[in-house]
Amino acid sequence: MSHKKAVEALNRTLQYLRSNTCVINNVMGGMVVLLAGDFRQTSPVIQKGTPADEIKACLKSSILWNKVTKFSSTTNMRVHLYNDINARNYADTLLKIADGRLETDAEGCVKLTRDFCNLVQNHSELIASVYSDLTNNMQEDKLLCEKAILAPKNESVNKINSDILSEVAGEITEYLSVDTEQSTSYPVELWW
Structure with missing residues:
Protein backbone atom coordinates (compact mmCIF):
# COMPACT_ATOMS: atom_id res chain seq x y z
CA MET A 1 0.00 0.00 0.00
CA SER A 2 2.96 2.33 0.34
CA HIS A 3 3.37 4.96 -2.33
CA LYS A 4 6.48 4.40 -4.46
CA LYS A 5 7.70 7.87 -3.50
CA ALA A 6 8.08 6.72 0.13
CA VAL A 7 10.55 4.02 -0.91
CA GLU A 8 12.27 6.40 -3.34
CA ALA A 9 12.64 8.94 -0.50
CA LEU A 10 14.15 6.24 1.71
CA ASN A 11 16.57 5.45 -1.13
CA ARG A 12 17.68 9.09 -1.41
CA THR A 13 17.97 9.47 2.37
CA LEU A 14 20.16 6.37 2.71
CA GLN A 15 22.28 7.51 -0.22
CA TYR A 16 22.74 10.89 1.47
CA LEU A 17 23.50 9.45 4.90
CA ARG A 18 26.03 6.97 3.56
CA SER A 19 27.65 9.27 1.01
CA ASN A 20 30.96 9.25 2.86
CA THR A 21 31.34 5.45 2.52
CA CYS A 22 29.41 4.56 -0.64
CA VAL A 23 29.07 5.81 -4.16
CA ILE A 24 26.07 8.15 -4.18
CA ASN A 25 24.40 6.24 -7.03
CA ASN A 26 24.22 2.97 -5.04
CA VAL A 27 20.65 1.86 -4.42
CA MET A 28 19.71 2.39 -0.76
CA GLY A 29 23.19 3.73 -0.09
CA GLY A 30 24.65 0.28 -0.62
CA MET A 31 22.59 -1.20 2.22
CA VAL A 32 20.37 -4.28 2.01
CA VAL A 33 16.76 -3.30 2.67
CA LEU A 34 14.11 -5.98 3.16
CA LEU A 35 10.64 -5.12 1.87
CA ALA A 36 7.86 -7.59 2.59
CA GLY A 37 4.34 -7.55 1.30
CA ASP A 38 1.69 -9.04 -0.92
CA PHE A 39 1.36 -7.25 -4.23
CA ARG A 40 -2.05 -8.81 -4.83
CA GLN A 41 -3.50 -6.72 -2.05
CA THR A 42 -4.55 -3.09 -1.86
CA SER A 43 -2.84 -0.55 -4.11
CA PRO A 44 -1.81 2.84 -2.72
CA VAL A 45 -4.77 5.11 -2.05
CA ILE A 46 -4.70 8.27 -4.16
CA GLN A 47 -7.28 10.85 -3.15
CA LYS A 48 -9.56 11.66 -6.09
CA GLY A 49 -7.28 9.48 -8.22
CA THR A 50 -8.12 7.09 -11.00
CA PRO A 51 -7.10 3.42 -11.13
CA ALA A 52 -4.28 4.51 -13.45
CA ASP A 53 -3.03 6.92 -10.75
CA GLU A 54 -2.97 4.04 -8.26
CA ILE A 55 -0.95 1.88 -10.65
CA LYS A 56 1.52 4.73 -11.23
CA ALA A 57 1.91 5.14 -7.45
CA CYS A 58 2.61 1.43 -6.87
CA LEU A 59 6.15 0.33 -6.01
CA LYS A 60 6.18 -1.84 -9.14
CA SER A 61 6.06 1.40 -11.18
CA SER A 62 9.14 2.82 -9.47
CA ILE A 63 12.52 3.14 -11.17
CA LEU A 64 13.82 1.08 -8.23
CA TRP A 65 11.67 -1.97 -9.01
CA ASN A 66 14.11 -3.46 -11.55
CA LYS A 67 16.80 -3.37 -8.82
CA VAL A 68 14.67 -5.47 -6.43
CA THR A 69 15.42 -9.16 -5.96
CA LYS A 70 12.07 -10.87 -5.60
CA PHE A 71 11.39 -13.93 -3.46
CA SER A 72 8.06 -15.72 -3.18
CA SER A 73 6.92 -17.81 -0.28
CA THR A 74 5.58 -21.15 -1.45
CA THR A 75 4.43 -22.69 1.82
CA ASN A 76 1.39 -21.52 3.73
CA MET A 77 2.80 -21.80 7.26
CA ARG A 78 -0.58 -21.84 9.03
CA VAL A 79 -1.60 -24.84 6.95
CA HIS A 80 1.82 -26.45 7.25
CA LEU A 81 2.26 -26.08 11.03
CA TYR A 82 -1.30 -26.73 12.14
CA ASN A 83 -2.51 -28.94 9.29
CA ASP A 84 -5.55 -26.65 9.09
CA ILE A 85 -7.66 -27.93 6.18
CA ASN A 86 -10.06 -24.96 6.35
CA ALA A 87 -7.14 -22.52 6.09
CA ARG A 88 -5.78 -24.50 3.11
CA ASN A 89 -9.13 -24.41 1.29
CA TYR A 90 -9.54 -20.69 2.02
CA ALA A 91 -6.00 -19.89 0.82
CA ASP A 92 -6.45 -22.00 -2.32
CA THR A 93 -9.70 -20.21 -3.15
CA LEU A 94 -8.06 -16.80 -2.67
CA LEU A 95 -5.28 -17.80 -5.06
CA LYS A 96 -7.84 -19.00 -7.63
CA ILE A 97 -9.62 -15.63 -7.40
CA ALA A 98 -6.32 -13.73 -7.81
CA ASP A 99 -5.26 -15.90 -10.76
CA GLY A 100 -8.67 -15.58 -12.46
CA ARG A 101 -9.26 -19.34 -12.24
CA LEU A 102 -12.53 -19.22 -10.29
CA GLU A 103 -15.87 -19.48 -12.05
CA THR A 104 -17.61 -16.16 -12.78
CA ASP A 105 -21.15 -15.21 -13.73
CA ALA A 106 -22.23 -13.54 -16.98
CA GLU A 107 -21.14 -10.12 -15.67
CA GLY A 108 -17.64 -11.38 -14.78
CA CYS A 109 -18.28 -11.41 -11.02
CA VAL A 110 -16.75 -14.20 -8.95
CA LYS A 111 -19.27 -16.63 -7.51
CA LEU A 112 -18.61 -17.09 -3.80
CA THR A 113 -20.09 -20.04 -1.95
CA ARG A 114 -21.18 -20.46 1.67
CA ASP A 115 -18.33 -22.87 2.36
CA PHE A 116 -15.87 -20.04 1.51
CA CYS A 117 -17.53 -17.16 3.35
CA ASN A 118 -20.69 -16.04 5.11
CA LEU A 119 -22.85 -14.36 2.49
CA VAL A 120 -25.16 -11.56 3.63
CA GLN A 121 -27.75 -9.51 1.79
CA ASN A 122 -27.34 -6.07 3.43
CA HIS A 123 -25.42 -3.99 5.99
CA SER A 124 -27.76 -4.90 8.85
CA GLU A 125 -27.22 -8.61 8.29
CA LEU A 126 -23.45 -8.04 8.04
CA ILE A 127 -23.35 -6.11 11.32
CA ALA A 128 -25.46 -8.76 13.08
CA SER A 129 -23.18 -11.51 11.75
CA VAL A 130 -19.92 -9.82 12.83
CA TYR A 131 -21.10 -8.12 16.03
CA SER A 132 -23.70 -10.52 17.43
CA ASP A 133 -25.77 -9.02 20.23
CA LEU A 134 -23.93 -5.70 19.98
CA THR A 135 -26.07 -3.91 22.54
CA ASN A 136 -25.24 -6.39 25.32
CA ASN A 137 -21.59 -6.85 24.28
CA MET A 138 -20.71 -3.17 23.90
CA GLN A 139 -18.57 -3.13 27.07
CA GLU A 140 -16.61 -6.25 26.07
CA ASP A 141 -13.37 -4.62 24.82
CA LYS A 142 -11.70 -7.93 23.99
CA LEU A 143 -14.66 -9.05 21.90
CA LEU A 144 -14.84 -5.78 19.99
CA CYS A 145 -11.07 -5.62 19.40
CA GLU A 146 -11.10 -9.05 17.76
CA LYS A 147 -13.60 -8.05 15.07
CA ALA A 148 -13.61 -5.62 12.16
CA ILE A 149 -15.59 -4.93 9.03
CA LEU A 150 -13.55 -3.88 6.01
CA ALA A 151 -15.17 -2.17 3.06
CA PRO A 152 -13.72 -1.04 -0.28
CA LYS A 153 -15.35 2.39 -0.34
CA ASN A 154 -15.62 5.20 2.20
CA GLU A 155 -19.35 5.57 1.54
CA SER A 156 -19.85 1.94 2.63
CA VAL A 157 -17.68 2.48 5.71
CA ASN A 158 -19.67 5.60 6.66
CA LYS A 159 -23.00 3.78 6.22
CA ILE A 160 -21.88 0.77 8.27
CA ASN A 161 -20.45 3.03 11.01
CA THR A 180 -3.50 21.49 8.67
CA GLU A 181 -0.24 23.07 9.75
CA GLN A 182 -0.34 25.10 12.92
CA SER A 183 1.89 28.15 13.28
CA THR A 184 3.97 28.35 16.43
CA SER A 185 5.45 31.32 18.22
CA TYR A 186 8.69 29.51 19.05
CA PRO A 187 11.45 28.41 16.72
CA VAL A 188 11.54 24.76 15.68
CA GLU A 189 14.89 23.03 15.26
CA LEU A 190 15.21 20.14 12.85
CA TRP A 191 18.02 17.64 13.33
CA TRP A 192 19.17 15.35 10.53
Missing part, protein backbone atom coordinates in the same frame (compact mmCIF):
# COMPACT_ATOMS: atom_id res chain seq x y z
CA SER A 162 -23.70 5.02 11.15
CA ASP A 163 -25.75 1.82 11.36
CA ILE A 164 -23.58 0.47 14.18
CA LEU A 165 -23.61 3.75 16.11
CA SER A 166 -27.41 3.97 15.83
CA GLU A 167 -27.61 0.70 17.82
CA VAL A 168 -25.40 2.01 20.62
CA ALA A 169 -27.13 3.65 23.56
CA GLY A 170 -25.56 6.60 25.33
CA GLU A 171 -24.16 10.03 24.70
CA ILE A 172 -22.18 10.62 21.50
CA THR A 173 -18.84 12.41 21.74
CA GLU A 174 -17.07 13.51 18.59
CA TYR A 175 -13.30 14.05 18.58
CA LEU A 176 -11.90 16.13 15.75
CA SER A 177 -8.35 16.10 14.52
CA VAL A 178 -6.42 18.91 12.91
CA ASP A 179 -5.09 18.14 9.46
